[in-house]
Amino acid sequence: MTAEWAVAELQFACLGDRRRQKRLVRIVSDLASQPHATVPQASGDWAATQGAYDFWSSPRVSSEAIARAHQRST
Numbered sequence: 001m002t003a004e005w006a007v008a009e010l011q012f013a014c015l016g017d018r019r020r021q022k023r024l025v026r027i028v029s030d031l032a033s034q035p036h037a038t039v040p041q042a043s044g045d046w047a048a049t050q051g052a053y054d055f056w057s058s059p060r061v062s063s064e065a066i067a068r069a070h071q072r073s074t
Helices: 004-011 020-033 041-045 046-057 063-073
Strands: none
Touching: 004 020, 004 041, 020 041, 020 046, 041 046
């Protein structure tokens, strides 16, 4: 259920690459399914944890693009 919600909520995110879109959905889904967990706990494994941190530090990802996607979905 959480992954389906994340896909619908973030369908309009323009991040320039389909892989970044998939990563965003995974991060949001993981964190939403375990809101009190740490990032490593919610991610489930080291690769997903590292992917989340790499995503957040990427100069190709802007919080504005993510916020616009959320606003457009609502």
